[in-house]
Amino acid sequence: MSVSVVLFTGDLRLHDHPPLRAALGGGREVVPLFVRDSAVEAAGFAVPNRRAFLADCLQDLDEGLRGRGGRLVVRSGDVVRETCAVATQSGADEVHMSGEHTRYARHREDRLRAALEADGRRLYVHDGVVTAVDPGTLTPAGSDHFAVFTPYHRRWAGHRLREPLGAPHRVPVPDGVHSEPLPVRTEVAGTSPGLAAGGETEGRRRLTAWLRTGAGAYEERHDDLAGDATSRLSPHLHFGTVSATEAVHRARRAGGPGAEAFVRQLCWRDFHRQVLAARPAASARDYRTRHDHWRTARTAADDIEAWRRGLTGYPVVDAAMRQLAHEGWMHNRGRLLTASFLAKTLYVDWRIGADHFLGLLVDGDIANNQLNWQWVAGTGTDSRPNRVLNPVLQGRRYDPDGAYVRRWVPELAGVSGPAVHELWKLPAAERARYDYPEPIVDLGEALARFRRARDLD
Template sequence: MNVSVVLFTSDLRLHDHPPLRAANDAREVVPLFVRDTGVDAAGFAAPNRLAFLADCLRDLDAGLRERGGRLVLRSGDLVEEVCKVVAEADADEVHMAADVSAYAHRREQRLRRALEAEGRRLHIHDTVTTAVAPGGVTPAGSDHFAVFTPYFRQWSAQPLREAFGAPRSVRVPEGIGSEELPSRDGLSGLSEGLAEGGETVARKRVTAWLRSGVQAYEDRHDDLPGDATSRFSPHLHFGTLSPVELVHRARRAGGPGAEAFVRQLAWRDFHRQVLAARQDAATADYRTKHDRWRSERTAGEEIEAWKEGRTGYPVVDAAMRQLRHEGWMHNRGRLLTASFLTKTLYVDWRVGARYFLDLLVDGDVANNQLNWQWMAGTGTDSRPNRVLNPVTQAKRYDPDGAYVRRWIPELAAVEGPSVHEPWKLRGLDRAAVDGYPDPIVDLSEGLARFKRARGKD
């Protein structure tokens, strides 16, 4: 019987898994995950993601064992470790999901060359981590869409492949050694409220949310205190959920909420097709505005205040404190905090993107970097000079101040929308604000500085 290796990367699930389905067809299979030291060396081994990854790997192994298999874990250079396992199992092919980052592409090319040198084959599968493959839809005269709306029209018209279930059985050859599976126990620097990972948790969450949450998604996904988003982003990042399956299930649920949710999945695919075509956008401006950003040297104190949630603007600080506590932030909070750093403080978007990647459990290069560029006005946004006023936004999306009071205990005694402008409080009300700072910058001054820098004054 021939043997195949399935190399899991950011697709840590058994349901709707094209590489596993292809490899498992009348074969013995080695389900393999390599803890790639190259990823660690690049600085992406953030504690929150390592903990979530450990949960995912343990859950994946448990699911495989229920089907007669097991997960093989190795650590080191991914290409070297895959080739070792291929030799040990005498496998003739390796199956893995496509990815979009520059590092992933280089790694794939190295692996293909190494396997072909030994007479083995590498099969790359699309639509494992996206619903529509990057490059699956393109405009005339270009290799990718730079504007979301026309992309979404073509994306929506694409026929999706069928989503299929988990395999009933997985046969793993004997004698393939494995390292011990990691655990979040003993990891330091974790966010206190970090969510649990794994496909089992993810699928339960999907079932519950599609039953009771998706209907209100269109009206409430920006509601900060209501927390009515799906919170699927960590599971999409680690691949414990299939984007193809999510689109199918949401469309079956139907209604405006489901349609709005599918649109968000399309945004995720949109960013991945941009990065696939323009891999330097992870670190360089997609559309430069020739900004002379304030640096960490010149704006260090303000950057630290932003990181610590002590800018004096409560909704910004609440979102940054949520990030520290949960390793996750509400999407509206991400927009507000990014606008404040890049537009009000006029600090380089890369500073914020790097800090988010240090903490976010869903720290995805495509989504994180390109959303930061969108907000900084250097990305695909058609209105690059838009500035989100944190007070106006807070009154709209947290009208009674419940979100702010949840995350800023210094302001817990301030009732109603007054909590969004504590510097305006007087007398005993002002005295009740214990230790909360005044604004580090006047909004009008920040706006004027930004307009001067962009030549819009």
């Protein structure tokens, strides 16, 4: 019987998996393979929260395969070397994988293709698996990518997506291919205590439940910090336990303004990926420079540490940073206001904040993380690069009763209502009862500093 290898990467699922379905074509046996990439480890990207979530995903993927007569093969090391070794051991003549468009993924694909072809084997790369619309599919006249979201969204919304695929009924796996033991979440030290569970089973459960009970109010409530009205699907999209294509189709079938607002967020994900695919240097350098002379890790050490620990004296900022530390996840509105506070209010290099987020976020994705940070810092695709989000106004608007702050900053639990956003206005005797720092910066002075730095005065 002919044998194929399916190399799983950012697509850890059985539903809507074109490479797996293609590999099974013609009654073939398949080796489902995941390689714990030593290059990812060396780059510092395999942080505890993502390693633990990945362990859940691999365990769940293996269980799904075993229910279909198969199993997952796990190896560690160089992806090209390990994939070629598995192909040799199993007698596979072809390898299937999902297309990805980061600079590293393209280099990995080129190396793998060359190594397989040198050994008489073929590599098949399937697009439209990791994203709903692949980078490069939609381009404006005269450019290789869209630099502004609105026209991209217009084209994206009108693009015909492929139909999602069901999970295969059987996945026959040949004998004799060695696998390392699957990683286990409990073996990973240093994780956030409130880290969510991973895996396709959990991802599909969450998507179904949210479309049934949460999507209808999403347009009105997606910025409600205390209400927690977002889908929380970003980790599952990052690891591919939920298909972006299937999520779009299911949301559109559900219909309504909330579902459409959710689909728009999935479009943002594709937008950032097509920007980074065209401009890979934007992961570390300004997409559009403003000639900033940022404060650095040395010159702003105390302010940066206060921001990281959630001790800035601005309660809504601190609440969001503490949520990140506890859950390895942060509400999107929290991401915007904490990033604005670091990059514009404290005038600290956006890369310092982006690195901190990547060290904790279970959905830590280079395209979304780096380009959202650049959007907020004003060096990315934002058409209003000098906007500054005032944390007091943001708190009043998106946490009007202070419930989000009191949830994550328990030392302020005794402050009722919106007064929690402006502690300095409390009577001195009452303010003294709370063990909470004074603001590390005056907002008016910070705004003036930023405007001088950007030559806006």
